[in-house]
Amino acid sequence: MAKAKTKKKPKKKIKVDKDQAAERIERIFPILKKTYPDATVSLDFTNPLQLLIATILAAQCTDKRVNIVTRDLFKKYRKPADWANAPQQQLENDIRSTGFYKNKSKNIKNCCQKLIDNFNSKVPDTMDDLLSLAGVGRKTANVMLGNAFGIQGIVCDTHVIRLSRRLFLSENSNPDKLEFDLTEIVPKRKWGGWTMFSHLLVFHGRAVCKARKPDCHACPIEKHCPSANNPQLW
Numbered sequence: 043m044a045k046a047k048t049k050k051k052p053k054k055k056i057k058v059d060k061d062q063a064a065e066r067i068e069r070i071f072p073i074l075k076k077t078y079p080d081a082t083v084s085l086d087f088t089n090p091l092q093l094l095i096a097t098i099l100a101a102q103c104t105d106k107r108v109n110i111v112t113r114d115l116f117k118k119y120r121k122p123a124d125w126a127n128a129p130q131q132q133l134e135n136d137i138r139s140t141g142f143y144k145n146k147s148k149n150i151k152n153c154c155q156k157l158i159d160n161f162n163s164k165v166p167d168t169m170d171d172l173l174s175l176a177g178v179g180r181k182t183a184n185v186m187l188g189n190a191f192g193i194q195g196i197v198c199d200t201h202v203i204r205l206s207r208r209l210f211l212s213e214n215s216n217p218d219k220l221e222f223d224l225t226e227i228v229p230k231r232k233w234g235g236w237t238m239f240s241h242l243l244v245f246h247g248r249a250v251c252k253a254r255k256p257d258c259h260a261c262p263i264e265k266h267c268p269s270a271n272n273p274q275l276w
């Protein structure tokens with residue numbers, strides 16, 4: 043029998059003071075950096091094209107599953123032309139287990155065709171050019187900038203959205219607005235900058251500050267967190 047849907051409780055409204063949020067970041071950033079010294083992108087890749095494809099596949103799918111799928115996939119498809127010319131049905135079958143495979147395969151083919159047509163078969167390294175590719179939104183573009191090209195970018199994924207709220211860094215859960223808020227208060231280069239800050243929030247969100255039940259007592263930034271031990275704010 044289908045499980046009855048439980049109604050999501052509306053989140054309590056929070057009020058963020060930008061200066062205090064910036065000070066909080068100054069305190070928590072080094073602690074998180076020490077806690078997760080190896081924080082980095084969890085998708086496996088050896089070149090920008092592989093990261094682009096992996097990031098498109100990672101929508102609504104775990105990085106772990108994507109890494110399993112891409113292990114063989116990246117041996118089969120190496121250049122943009124390999125992806126663009128692959129029969130739709132074949133590509134769908136190859137990426138099926140990542141979910142939403144029809145849309146993802148269409149996006150990958152269109153994206154790679156555009157790389158061939160407009161970018162000399164290379165992945166571009168600017169936000170505007172990346173956004174012109176099928177299947178690429180600001181989140182994917184920032185993953186690319188930060189991890190394939192060494193250009194600072196804040197990636198607003200589900201962990202970053204949840205933790206930014208719990209840590210009173212922003213009142214916005216809309217990823218585009220949140221990204222803008224965070225760029226105003228996170229140091230762009232210090233301690234690894236925007237890209238590292240995103241990795242750290244993702245690592246902390248996976249390990250301790252989990253969606254359903256954050257482990258505040260085990261949290262190294264507990265004393266700096268306005269939501270610590272307060273389920274109403276989770």
Ligand code: SF4
Pocket residue numbers: 208209250251252256257258259261262263264265267268269270271
């Ligand atoms: S104290 Fe709790 S709510 Fe705050 S960051 Fe740590 S785990 Fe998350």
